[in-house]
Amino acid sequence: MPARVPWIIAFLLCVGIVLFVLHLCIGPVAIPVDEVWSALFGHGSSTTIRIIHSVRLPEAITATLAGGGLAACGLLMQTLFRNPLAGPSVLGLSSGASLGVALLMLAVPSGAAVLPAFGVGLGAIVGAMAVLGVIMLADRRMGDGVALLIIGLMIGYLCSAVISVLQVASSAGALRGYILWGMGSFTGVVPGRMGWLMVPVVMGLLGAFWLVKPLNALLLGEAYAASVGVDVRPTRSRIMWITGLLAGTITAFCGPIAFLGLATPHVARGLCRTSDHAVLMPVTILTGAVLALFCDLLIKLPGVGVGIPLNAVTSLLGAPVVAWVLLRGKRWARAT
Amino acid sequence: MGTSHMSLLRATGLAVGFGGQPLIEGVDLHLNAGECVALIGLNGAGKSTLLNSLAGLHDPMAGRVEVEGRPLTELSANERAKRIAMVLTGRPQVGLLDVRTLVALGRQPWTGHFGRLAAKDLDRVQNAMIATDTLPLADRAVSQLSDGEAQRVLIARALAQDTAMLLLDEPMAFLDLVNRVRILRLLRDLAHEQHKGVLLSTHDLGSALELCDRIFLVHDRQLWSGTTDEARTSGFLQRAFAVEGLQFDAGTGSFRSV
Known part of the structure; x- marks a missing residue:
């Protein structure tokens, strides 16, 4: 482990905590840190307590979980496919989730109206898992990472096409609802439903840590991994199940968040200068949480970003990172 | 040599390949501790497939492989990895x-x-x-x-x-002469000094004849095996590498035009 890794982790933790606290303080109503602190423990005015507990705390927790989870997804997929441009959106998982949501919100608008957040969530998870099922069937037939990546891209195009058809045929109200979801947001999780996001994401993150050793073996390719004792096929499907669980759940609650999954592992590699997953996994998850909190804070800052969609900010920050990674040359681009 | 040692690796009636037609069939071979064996053959002869099949990374079409007396198929991936280490082709x-x-x-x-x-x-x-x-x-x-x-x-x-065995797929490809000899010396020393069974595929026939203990030659979907001395004298190499306008010189292990 490079000597600076503990410092990087400490630094990311500090930045993360500062951003998290800023999240609780900043909003339409500015709340000083000491009032936030007492409100967390149930002291102070009832309005402040309500703002902190039902609005800001859930949003900050959602951003932390979603950022960390999507970043872990990106790292898992970049290693699995040995491709620096792999991410949840590339394998078609986000598209599948979007299609699930579109089917619920556009084709059966009354369905989404009856069960607002919950219906959307279910649609996204079912969509992501359906794509995962197709991908795993394809995997069984081909057993080739690159071909699978292309299948994922094709599934993405297919889903987008179906969504376009649905959009043409849907009502203005339903379309608006779908487009708002598609812009991405960390504000959609009410306190009572936090468990629905938290439990799967924490399970997925623990699963990602569980796979650190075979992930390292996969850095050398599947044949070398098999030669050091990795059961490649079951390992590959474990990685895909964890990816599906994380991407499906997070997309369900936050919409298809662009670039966080793809770009964050590259930032983490740049920070640590290593491909060792024992180091990269925690640093990637922390970096993802920090970036998500940062992006969400930008659109919350009064007078700066209010009203800007979350996806616009993540793309504005994420796209240059990916371009930079590619421009830094082959060594970095292949740093999977 | 070799038969008095316990074989680390033994293949009987092995056929390897993809799909219908095997690339190599009827393979009977063994690898002993402390010997360095070169696997020779033209491109596409099935050397890599044979190595992968011996290591359990590729299912053979027929026949069996035994590792230290146990069928390879009975070993878990991890048990296999504790016995056979590989260096795959390419970087x-x-x-x-x-x-x-x-x-x-x-x-x-x-x-x-x-x-x-x-x-x-x-x-x-x-x-x-x-x-x-x-x-x-x-x-x-x-x-x-x-x-x-x-x-x-x-x-x-x-x-x-x-591991007791090292299987290497063209470890000297793309290397210059000095590095080729250096790698092959290293592998031979590992076999002789650390008593490992080393099997490597190579196109560098000259160095293999000079530094290895035995030769496996894949030719015409068959595997011939013998000591390097036998390889020089049996005439098999000459037949296997008979190319119009080229003549194989067993003494130097190289070709010259005629």
Whole structure:
């Protein structure tokens, strides 16, 4: 482990905590840190307590979980496919989730109206898992990472096409609802439903840590991994199940968040200068949480970003990172 | 030689290939501890497929492989990895791995669930790097090494795996003359001094005849095996490499035009 890794982790933790606290303080109503602190423990005015507990705390927790989870997804997929441009959106998982949501919100608008957040969530998870099922069937037939990546891209195009058809045929109200979801947001999780996001994401993150050793073996390719004792096929499907669980759940609650999954592992590699997953996994998850909190804070800052969609900010920050990674040359681009 | 030793690896009636037609069939071979064997054959003859089948990475079409007297199919992936280490053909793209971390990947069959390295593991990694003269490269990025250095590092990784057998697929490809001889000497010394069974595929017939103990020759979907002396004198090499306008000189292990 490079000597600076503990410092990087400490630094990311500090930045993360500062951003998290800023999240609780900043909003339409500015709340000083000491009032936030007492409100967390149930002291102070009832309005402040309500703002902190039902609005800001859930949003900050959602951003932390979603950022960390999507970043872990990106790292898992970049290693699995040995491709620096792999991410949840590339394998078609986000598209599948979007299609699930579109089917619920556009084709059966009354369905989404009856069960607002919950219906959307279910649609996204079912969509992501359906794509995962197709991908795993394809995997069984081909057993080739690159071909699978292309299948994922094709599934993405297919889903987008179906969504376009649905959009043409849907009502203005339903379309608006779908487009708002598609812009991405960390504000959609009410306190009572936090468990629905938290439990799967924490399970997925623990699963990602569980796979650190075979992930390292996969850095050398599947044949070398098999030669050091990795059961490649079951390992590959474990990685895909964890990816599906994380991407499906997070997309369900936050919409298809662009670039966080793809770009964050590259930032983490740049920070640590290593491909060792024992180091990269925690640093990637922390970096993802920090970036998500940062992006969400930008659109919350009064007078700066209010009203800007979350996806616009993540793309504005994420796209240059990916371009930079590619421009830094082959060594970095292949740093999977 | 060899029959009095216990064979580390033994194949009987092995046929390997993809789909319908086997690339090589009726293969009977064995690999003993302490010997360095070269697998020779033209491109596409099935050398890689044979090596992968012997290592359990590819299912043979027929026949059986035994590792230390046990059928290969009965071993788990991890049990296999504790007995056979491989150096695959080509140079893997390993991103930002440094040399020491890559060599330490060889310890995976022996470490616990999270791959944490114990003192003994670090010891083996160190020894593997000493044996391959890669210790000075320990903190370099693998992607910055020359081809010769990278090949020694990959061999160090296989050595760190602490197996009785090393199977190497064209470890001397793309290397210059000096590095080819250096790698082959290293492999022969590992066989003779550390008593490992080493099987490598190569196109460098001359060096193989000079430095290896035995030759496996794939020709016409058959595998011929014999000592290097037998290979020189039996006339099999001459027949296998009979090409119009070229004549194989068994004395030098090289071709000259006629």
